[in-house]
Amino acid sequence: MHKLLTLLGIVGFLALVIWQLTAHRQVDCNVCMQFKGRTHCALGSAPTQEEAIRAGQTPACSRLASGVTESFQCSATPPISVTCESGD
Numbered sequence: 544m545h546k547l548l549t550l551l552g553i554v555g556f557l558a559l560v561i562w563q564l565t566a567h568r569q570v571d572c573n574v575c576m577q578f579k580g581r582t583h584c585a586l587g588s589a590p591t592q593e594e595a596i597r598a599g600q601t602p603a604c605s606r607l608a609s610g611v612t613e614s615f616q617c618s619a620t621p622p623i624s625v626t627c628e629s630g631d
Contacts, residue, residue, distance in 0.1 A: 574599030
């Protein structure tokens, strides 16, 4: 009986690990930003496309902007291009 419970526990644990790996699909977006005449692209990954775009905008703007005010201005600018792929 003890061996059966151990085996069921191991199988349950493996099922949980597999579910965790497949249930949390990511969306990857390559986001290109243009600010003050310069352009930079960065990759963002997140569970949703909207979050992945935002995750790409942040590092792209950090390369283009100087200081907090410019970072906010850049982040408020729409991307010039966005290419997304789902991890499905």
